[in-house]
Amino acid sequence: MKMKRRLWMSLVLAAVLAIMPVSSSYAATRTVQIGGEAGIDPQYVNAARITADLVISGNNAHVYASAIAKRVCRVTVTMRLQRKEGTSWVTKVSWVGSSTTGSRTMGEDHTLTQRGTYRTYAIFDVDGEKLTYKSTSRVY
Numbered sequence: 658m659k660m661k662r663r664l665w666m667s668l669v670l671a672a673v674l675a676i677m678p679v680s681s682s683y684a685a686t687r688t689v690q691i692g693g694e695a696g697i698d699p700q701y702v703n704a705a706r707i708t709a710d711l712v713i714s715g716n717n718a719h720v721y722a723s724a725i726a727k728r729v730c731r732v733t734v735t736m737r738l739q740r741k742e743g744t745s746w747v748t749k750v751s752w753v754g755s756s757t758t759g760s761r762t763m764g765e766d767h768t769l770t771q772r773g774t775y776r777t778y779a780i781f782d783v784d785g786e787k788l789t790y791k792s793t794s795r796v797y
Contacts, residue, residue, distance in 0.1 A: 703727060703786040709736065709779035710792045716769045718797070720752075722779035722790070726759040730784035734761045741774040741794065748778070769797050 701707075709722040722736040733755040739746040754763045769775070777792040 701727075701783070701786060701788065703730065704781065704783040704788060707779070707781050707783075707788055707790050709777040709790045711738070711775060711777040711795050713769070713775065713795045713797050716797070718767045718769050718775060718795075719764060720767060720777050721762075721764045722777060722781075723762040724760065724781045724783055724788075726783050729759040730757070731782075732756050732759060732761040732784070733782040734763055735780040736763050736765065737778040737780075738767055739776050739778050740771065741776075746776065746778065749775075772797055 703726055704724060705727045706725045707723070711721070712719040718738055720736055720738045722734050724732050724734055726732055733753070735751060735753045737748045737751040739748050741747075750767050752763060752765050754761055774794050774796050776794040777790075779790045779792075781788040781790070
């Protein structure tokens with residue numbers, strides 16, 4: 658009886674492993690969208706931590722984005738300040754920065770000329786792993 662059970666368990670485990678993606682290239686090309694929601698704890702392949710935020714003070718918007726890799730590798734950050742127009746988010750200004758040290762932090766200021774709802778939208782490439790992050794929206 659134990660032998661049949663072991664054989665059955667082995668077959669089930671083999672079937673599960675056969676359908677699971679084991680290629681790192683699969684995981685590295687997926688896109689993960691997070692931000693602005695509590696309780697999300699995503700697991701990344703190459704990234705240890707990503708974040709983006711927006712602070713509005715007067716008519717100044719401080720746009721911030723940061724990525725930290727699990728090891729030394731190339732990190733590219735594209736940071737966008739977006740304004741909500743109707744039901745769409747429109748990019749008003751964007752910045753790009755990269756590093757080969759395994760981390761990249763960016764902070765830029767932009768003078769707001771239009772009232773409205775704004776957010777930071779960041780796109781990260783951490784050694785081929787593509788991730789996006791949307792900050793909580795802020796009203797000016």
